[in-house]
Amino acid sequence: SCDISHNRLSQPPSSLFSLTGLASLKLxxxxxxxxxxxxxxLSSLTRLTLLSMDHNQLEGPLPSHISALPSLKVxxxxxxxxxxxxxxxxQITGLxxxxxxxxxxxGCLPAFMGGATALVELAADGNRLAALPGEL
Incomplete structure (x- = not known):
């Protein structure tokens, strides 16, 4: 577990990516x-089950590389x-x-979100969504 929350980091320290056994990362x-x-x-952290990157300055489309974290649950x-x-x-089948x-x-959450079969909780409040896909 690694918690480096509540700092002023503009990027994660590169040494973090060598911790391949890491299960929880809070940024x-x-x-x-x-x-x-x-x-x-970041995709080298294949055992990561929790990734928390809330309250940052992530702006724009989320990169597809996020799918390279196969063990992610949260x-x-x-x-x-x-x-x-x-x-x-x-593709994060255990999410x-x-x-x-x-x-x-x-607009609308993408219809492909219905394919996230393990998903138990989806929090999407506080956005500008007009509709949810019927697949959810």
Whole structure:
């Protein structure tokens, strides 16, 4: 477990990516940006079950590299400015909780979210969503 929340990090320390046995990574309340996160390096953390990146400065579409975390069960991306979820997020077959509340998602959540079969909780409040897909 690694908790480096409540700092001023603009990117995760590169030494973090060598901790391949890491199960929980909390990077909340920092100054992380989508371009500051080395997404391919993050995918080396294949045993990660919890990733918390809420309350950062993640702005724009979430990169598809997030799908390279096969063991992920909890993903908290709330309180950012994420505008789009990648289709590949459904490749995280064990994902049980996805929190994308208070972001910049608009329109309708993508229909492919219905393919996230293990999903028990989806928090998407505080966005600009007009509808939910019937598959949910």
């Amino acid at each position: 909340s309340h920092n100054a992380l940006t989508l371009s500051g996160v080395t997404w391919p390096a 993903l908290n991306l709330s309180h950012n400015q994420i505008t789009e979820l990648p289709h590949e997020i459904t 049980e909780l996805l929190d994308v509340s208070d972001n910049a998602l608009s």
